[in-house]
Amino acid sequence: MSRRLVLALAGLLVAAPAVAQAPYWPPIPPPRAEPxxxxPGERLTWQPGHWQWEGREYVWVPGRWIERPAPHLQFVPGHWAWRPTGGWVWIPAHWR
Incomplete structure (x- = not known):
């Protein structure tokens, strides 16, 4: 093979469009039932446990009691939500 042909083929390989592949995450495990x-106090609210992605796998984060920052606030538990542009995303627990 001539040097020009080798360089031309190498140029084609470099210029070839990359095949885009969507990232893959395994399905979210089912929720765990936990007692x-x-x-331990009046101003506490239960934050349920949830699955959290740790780079290679989901790990279970157990539930815990958290203090209510103000009496008028309502606790919204963390939950998974579908986003057409990003797939399933975790919405952390928060107060509103």
Whole structure:
């Protein structure tokens, strides 16, 4: 093969469009049932456990009691939501 032909073929390989591949994450595991212990205080709200992605796998984050920052706020548990542009995303627990 001539040097020009080799360089031309190499140029084609470099210029070839890359095949885009969507990232893959395994399906979200089913929720775990966990017992809710009695609250250790009056201003506490139960934050349920949830699955969290740790780069290679999902790990279970157990539930816990958290303090309510103000009496008028409502706790919204963390949840998975579908986003057409990003797939399933975790919406962390928050107060509103």
């Amino acid at each position: 809710v212990p009695p609250p």
